[in-house]
Amino acid sequence: MKIVTMASFVNKRLNERNLDIHWLPHSVGCLITCAKQNSFVNSNYSFSTPLYDPIQYIEYEDILRQTDILCLTNYVWNQKYNDGISKFYKSINPNGIVIYGGASVPEHKNYASNYAHARPFVDLFFVGPGEVTLTNFLQNIDSDIRSHDGTFGQDFNNVTVDKSLYLIPKEQIPSPYVEGIFDKIVNSIDDKRIGVTFETTRGCPFKCSFCDWGGLSRSLVSKLPTDNVINTIEWIYRHGDKINIVDIIDANFGMIKRDLEVLKYFEELQNKTGHKIKVTVNGLVKNGSPYLKDTILTLNKIFGYSKNTMLSFQTHSKNALKTIDRANIRNEKLYPLIKELQNEGLKIKSEMILGLPGETLNDYINTLETDYNLGIVGMRAYPLVFIVNTPMYDINYRKKHGIKTKKILIPYDLLLTRKQYISNVNRRTNCDFTDDSLYEEIEIMYECNSFNNLELIEILKRWWWYHNFYNLGTIRNEIKQLHNNGVSISNQIKMFFDLIEQNKMPILNQILTIYEKAIKELYKPEPISKIKTINAVHFFQKGMRTFEPAYFIDNKEQVKLELEKIYTSVDTSHWKKRIAVTLDERIDDKN
Numbered sequence: 001m002k003i004v005t006m007a008s009f010v011n012k013r014l015n016e017r018n019l020d021i022h023w024l025p026h027s028v029g030c031l032i033t034c035a036k037q038n039s040f041v042n043s044n045y046s047f048s049t050p051l052y053d054p055i056q057y058i059e060y061e062d063i064l065r066q067t068d069i070l071c072l073t074n075y076v077w078n079q080k081y082n083d084g085i086s087k088f089y090k091s092i093n094p095n096g097i098v099i100y101g102g103a104s105v106p107e108h109k110n111y112a113s114n115y116a117h118a119r120p121f122v123d124l125f126f127v128g129p130g131e132v133t134l135t136n137f138l139q140n141i142d143s144d145i146r147s148h149d150g151t152f153g154q155d156f157n158n159v160t161v162d163k164s165l166y167l168i169p170k171e172q173i174p175s176p177y178v179e180g181i182f183d184k185i186v187n188s189i190d191d192k193r194i195g196v197t198f199e200t201t202r203g204c205p206f207k208c209s210f211c212d213w214g215g216l217s218r219s220l221v222s223k224l225p226t227d228n229v230i231n232t233i234e235w236i237y238r239h240g241d242k243i244n245i246v247d248i249i250d251a252n253f254g255m256i257k258r259d260l261e262v263l264k265y266f267e268e269l270q271n272k273t274g275h276k277i278k279v280t281v282n283g284l285v286k287n288g289s290p291y292l293k294d295t296i297l298t299l300n301k302i303f304g305y306s307k308n309t310m311l312s313f314q315t316h317s318k319n320a321l322k323t324i325d326r327a328n329i330r331n332e333k334l335y336p337l338i339k340e341l342q343n344e345g346l347k348i349k350s351e352m353i354l355g356l357p358g359e360t361l362n363d364y365i366n367t368l369e370t371d372y373n374l375g376i377v378g379m380r381a382y383p384l385v386f387i388v389n390t391p392m393y394d395i396n397y398r399k400k401h402g403i404k405t406k407k408i409l410i411p412y413d414l415l416l417t418r419k420q421y422i423s424n425v426n427r428r429t430n431c432d433f434t435d436d437s438l439y440e441e442i443e444i445m446y447e448c449n450s451f452n453n454l455e456l457i458e459i460l461k462r463w464w465w466y467h468n469f470y471n472l473g474t475i476r477n478e479i480k481q482l483h484n485n486g487v488s489i490s491n492q493i494k495m496f497f498d499l500i501e502q503n504k505m506p507i508l509n510q511i512l513t514i515y516e517k518a519i520k521e522l523y524k525p526e527p528i529s530k531i532k533t534i535n536a537v538h539f540f541q542k543g544m545r546t547f548e549p550a551y552f553i554d555n556k557e558q559v560k561l562e563l564e565k566i567y568t569s570v571d572t573s574h575w576k577k578r579i580a581v582t583l584d585e586r587i588d589d590k591n
């Protein structure tokens, strides 16, 4: 009997949160469930309880010593950790086999060979969904390692990138939850701290260039069998005393009628069992599905979404939408929906990506203006990250849009909880970037045809303005009032930055400079930046800002006087005490 250990190590960022959620390792759970359906595999292999916590490798020594095959899911956030644990495994178990799969394994031959050469400690790499290919491999483990479909290695490649690579018959996607793959983990946790990623469909028909599902070969959508979905919901509520959060990870939830039935079933079981579980949706359908409005209203009714309805626009710039091939998902279709939802009393928030190719500084300011005019109560932004297997990653796309990227190395010792961050704002890393397990590597864009590096910094400074003054509520009412008096958002932004330039706002300039230093550390044009300061890490990983609310409060009177050069009267009475300012919260409690 061979022992297989599988792991999908979570994002460190999640573990650092106040609420320490144990996200069950869904991806490898699917692989184990499918493999066990095969009678040969089931009787010749024993699957250990899958791992998910990226702790010190040494703590896994006993498990790894007994493991014959180590299978790892690779995402951007755990690539370095996986490389480190694989080397450690080979050092204690030189005959063991290491297998890589997951979103970060490159499907194209050009990138595959570099990826393999950088990892001589890995025996076999699997591309795409692994249910069928891994089961076949385990069944034929004694055949030549170079012979397995959908895999590559140091000097061979058996991957053909077409739709069949991503087509998994739905009966091959059984629910790992229902099949008991995570029972041991669940039993070992005493309180309500488990997170479940839950899928009812796989794949996405769109092809946004920044997204891993955006490839043509991935455009198929598999609808998981209803029984499977229903049984998973029942499993969730059977463990409702331990499950804190369920994240629906479909790319386009609300696309089909069944999604409404799924939600109704959640409601029924919530009422029957009394278990309150937070349910979030990773991606709502983008293209005006007839079920979208009802889906959002139902989510709101059952789970109290009224303050948290997120719509992903990424940008309002037509040119950028075209450049990222999201033109097929028209924002115009979303605008009327926003009005309808607002009429139902919902507060809508938007999700954006900062610094997209095709966007200029002016476009970005217009994006802020449009969002404001749509009555969106808060904008959330994410950094643009370059990931393999996306259309944007491709060399031709890069050439066409003049894209220049760099690597940033983010040390884990600066990933502090928000409370820790507040008392560590000047901290620098102790990491010397020699140990793979102590940092994360991410590729980002610092320049493209539509903006140079300096303009990107200016774009990020406009986000600073909008986020700190509008999103956080610092002077939301003052901004609204001036807007009602005919001064657009772009003019308000201009007035602010003109005064900064003329050195008429010294304190705000100082606060802005702290932020500017952080973003320059991340985006400065050089091939690799080893990130050293906590502000830069915080900007990138958590808040997309530094410590502004607390600085505003510390310098309340001066900040008020400076802002009153634009806004006749600035009310600071609603600003919280410094001690109460947490990084995800707003500066006031309104809205």
Ligand code: B12
Pocket (backbone or CB within 6 Å): 009, 010, 011, 013, 014, 023, 026, 027, 028, 030, 031, 071, 072, 073, 074, 075, 076, 077, 099, 100, 101, 102, 103, 104, 105, 126, 128, 129, 130, 131, 134, 197, 210, 211, 212, 213, 247, 249, 250, 251, 282, 382, 383, 384, 385, 387, 388, 440
């Ligand atoms: C949950 C999730 C998160 C969570 C992480 C939770 C956690 N556990 O740590 C959160 C919300 C924090 C998150 C953040 C981000 N995410 Co995310 N996320 C997901 C999501 C929605 C679900 C992952 C999942 O469980 N999928 C279901 C399983 C079944 O699919 P799978 O993982 O692909 O596994 C299959 C195959 O890959 C393969 N396989 C996997 N492992 C193995 C192992 C072996 C041995 C084999 C043979 C095969 C194999 O077989 C599996 C079954 O078919 C996916 C989108 C999606 N629906 O997949 C994005 C996704 C993984 N995220 C992505 C990205 C880009 C990000 C961000 C960088 C976004 C951003 N710009 O900020 C950030 C990370 C930032 C950071 N550094 O912290 C990309 C992946 C890019 C990459 N190469 O890693 C995805 C694919 C989204 C996309 N379409 O682009 N994410």
Ligand code: SF4
Pocket (backbone or CB within 6 Å): 204, 205, 206, 207, 208, 211, 212, 213, 214, 251, 283, 286
């Ligand atoms: S961003 Fe969303 S809509 Fe676009 S390809 Fe990815 S999953 Fe599909």
